[in-house]
Amino acid sequence: MAQQEAGGHEAYYVPSESKLPVWLAFGLGVMLYGLGAWMNSAQTGGHGKELLFVVGFVVVAIALYRWFAAVIEENHRGMNSAQVKRSYVWGMGWFIFSEVMFFAAFFGALFYIRFLALPWLGGEGEKGITGQYLWPDFTVDWNAGTNPHPQWATPDATLAAPPLTQWLAYLPFYNTVVLLTSSVTIHVAHTALKEGNRSKLNLWLGITVALGILFLILQMAEYVHAYRDLGLTLNTGIYGSTFFLLTGFHGFHVTLGTFMLIVMLARCLKGHFTKEDHFGFEATAWYWHFVDVVWLGLFLFVYVF
Amino acid sequence: MSAVIDAHHDDHHHGPAKGITRWLYTTNHKDIGSMYLWFSFIMFLAGGVMALVIRAELFQPGQSFVEPHFFNQMTTMHGLVMVFGAIMPAFVGLANWMLPMMVGAPDMALPRMNNLSFWILPFASLMLISTLFMEGGGPDFGWTMYAPLSTTYAPDSVTFMIFAIHLLGASSIMGAINIIATILNMRAPGMTLMKMPMFVWTWLITAYLLIAVMPVLAGAVTMMLFDIHFGTSCFDAAGGGDPVLFQHIFWFFGHPEVYIMILPAFGIVSHVIPAFSRKRLFGYDSMVYATSSIAFLSFIVWAHHMFTVGMPLAGQLFFMYATMLIAVPTGVKVFNWISTMWQGSMTFETPMLFALAFVFLFTVGGFSGVMLAIAPADYQYHDTYFVVAHFHYVLVSGALFSIFCAVYYWLPKWTGFMYSEALGKLHFWLSFIGVNLAFFPMHFSGLAGMPRRIPDYALQFANFNAWSTVGAFVFGLSQLLFLYLVIKCIRGGQKATAGVWDGAEGLEWTVPSPAPYHTFSTPPVVK
């Protein structure tokens, strides 16, 4: 498979020209330009700017599909040397690191707000004069979602965790269980793959997909509950802002991860992957573990503390 | 769809394709490198023209040329375009050209993604620059985008700027991943980490910085987007947020960002000085450690840009001390360069002239950096032209000069022809004089009290500004000479040998000039 060179080293591999990158770049440009136009027109009540976004999205989707298809095809034809495969491994690893840093920005914001800015606004700490002079009526109650100025509505209730004894009636607790379980099930599936046990692989991967979807359903239910029953929205000041930004971007990543898992399931069912060579699967598993770890952070710092 | 280079049949396969599709569909690191370099030069001219608009307006007091609103857009765009459009892509272009050659690889690790990272740039830049023509004007709140001027009080076009930054960030991250994968995975047998050329080392660390901080910038502008369009209150005190939060996140990105723009420059200079001193680089190991320490420190100094926001004393002190510390590893680098020259056998071809000017002027910029780091004194310097002088010394006569240096150094290897040394020297001297004339007086206008980002100023600053403007035009116009020289060199000239320079060392000098389309189809062995 991998090319052997006389001196014992592998020959290098370089893919030939491809139309996909430039199309993908074009699609991304159109999609985001369209999204910007759409957002701006939505603000002024205009309509009809969605089209550009949709066109761009379709281009992106097709390009990505064909790109991954090409990579899979190359691998099946035995064109990927061990070195190329290592490059993919490095690539995925560093990509996940970049995702970690993206979430780090939002966690950093959460900590800054909770431990510095809000106390100052509430009249405590080194810059407490802020609260004493400008916001005399404001007392910080993070778990009640209070805000300095009444122009930002205070929610009727937040989703802060109740005492441990009541967790059985607490939806985010179930979300945690679901997601943690799914991390285990994907691991079982991976082990099965390495053992060459295909039916076990399909079963456990299928279960993982189901758990991913279940998580998303629960998350949606929670959002509906927050918007409809609690009056907790993106517009209810900083609690709502951080809550929805963090859980929202996490949910978006879970959606992506679930989609990746579904693709992997389809590939497994088609008989892709071997005991030794299944980086596509492994990359997805890594991503899924990453999403899981982020959730743990979320659960601790957004819900519990 | 793809193919394997077979070492034994190299010839019947893989020359450049013909026509425009060669550039659109390419997976070749040299083609992509060239596109990066051309793109960044175009952006440099665009950003430069904006700088000239700024300088023209500031030539004398009074509103003479553009309206304040447009002036602010020029300042903002100039900063964004130079940072994200000119300097960063130029370094990525150099990395594309040189890294595979330096580590003994035929190409980058992920060639298709490489082309994607490049092609995102033109679309993103188009989106960024198009904001200038939108209703309400382009972004007018400075490249630092401080909320709430950039959110509640921003023109509508800010949405497009945000998405453009997302795209530019995605491109940088993919470029950086590619570079790391190439360096870690594609080195020729025998090239251990501590045998890697300095440019490779500095880029490895730069790429790490990029992956660590570009997502944070993406997070910052995403919060802006949500504050603008979806009613969140991240940066609004009335809703429990804090405008200063934006600055913390931005500068957590922003400070490492400035080292992203200087570390590869350190690498370049560490090649050129030994070559023209005909002497090995002094203190290779300590160079590697110094670069790593700079990278580490760059994560814990960000708030030195925010000494005036009213941080508690402890924070102020911490960030002051940490910032001052950076002078230590940077000093190690400067001393090593000078020791490399010491008792060498120096000649002064254009690359060397730029390298020497780099060491000299970057250090001047570093000194003003240390002055800025002194928190109490920064109360007087902050947001004045003293800061503008500081960062143009490190960015223009630092980063940009190192790019010129690199281009002159490797141009014969790229084109197969020697450039005109006489024109090169002329370009150097005009640039050297222009840069100092443009930016040195800014130290004085800043100390005398001229704030930055103002379209009009009090009378006592008039002389300094007139000089700056003259210098800016001298410097700017001499870049057309550079353009001419490069085109001339591509067209032909004296043939370059494989070695090109007497004292140059490294794998790139073992292959013919111009370098073959795929440099190393089988790995060379490094002893």
Add this chain to the structure above:
Amino acid sequence: MTIATRFVPSGLLLLAVVALAVPASASSGWNMTPGVTEISRAIYDLHMLIFWICVAIGVVVFGAMLISIILHRKSRGVTPATFHESTKLEIVWTLVPLGILIGMAVPATSVLVQMYDSGGEDMVVEVRGYQWRWQYKYLDDDLNEQISFFSNLSTPREQILGLSEKGENYLLEVDNPLVIPINRKVRFLLTSNDVIHAWWVPDFALKRDAIPGFINDMWTIVEEPGIYRGQCAELCGIDHGFMPIVVHALPEDEYDAWYAEQLQLARLEEQLMERDWSEAELLARGEEVYSTHCVGCHQADGQGVPPVFPALAGNAMMTGDFDVHMEVVYHGRAGTAMQAFGPVLSPVDMASVMNYQRHAFGKAGASERSEPVKPKDIVTFAAAQ
């Protein structure tokens, strides 16, 4: 060797000399001002100390480089040495700069600690940034407002546009300067009404961001009476370059007299509301208010700067329903530069500017309300909110 290369050393030398010599001539408009407070002088000394340290390091570093360039060049026929490392040297030039830096950090820390030594103040002034002017509020011991006024750029537009000779204090002059006493500890509470501004007077070495929704605290003791000028030092939008700061530092007794007079004027202003205002009086006062508070955006001729700042001239609102018009001016438009003027303008000023706008930019009399607006109407309107 070309002629150019021979100039490298001399070129570098020349620049170094210029670089070193020029800033040495302190306080000639080239350098930072030593200022008129203890802190500002401490900062100036610190600045010069660091500067000279950098110069000294520069002399050593650039000197070594220059010697190399001059002596160790191929054209002199030297053969390169082969040394390329020395752990001892590396340690030396790690530790020596570290020592120098510690030497800088010590005085820097003490100045900083001194600056943070707030408390024990004799008076408190709230400084509030607006696009694009400053508001000063003198507070009593319980931080209640006593006097309040706005401070606007007073340089005429003709000077900016070059239609007339620029005055000596071009762009550094205001209508109402901040007045403070010397030798008393003045505490400033800094905040903003819209975006971030920064209040900076170089002679006091005071610069701090004015952040909407937050308070920044700083203090000064001015030692010499005089007029001190500064500028907004944080990009705050279109007219960022046009919101200067002028401070009159008066001897204590003069200040006390000024303060007493201002207090009295403020009382009088309150009584003005009770008075009966004729339309002409209202219009005259309204023009004044308009030109201090509104021209920045809507322009003197009411044409605005569309699309950012809408035209008022010919605007349907000027002739339309009064309450709608009032609503905009009183509450502003959330999310735009149009701020709420309700809390800013006194009822008298508000009534006059409303009258003035409708008179100057609508067809006078075509308004649904042909009666002039009276200060009392504003009070009624405000009470209904």
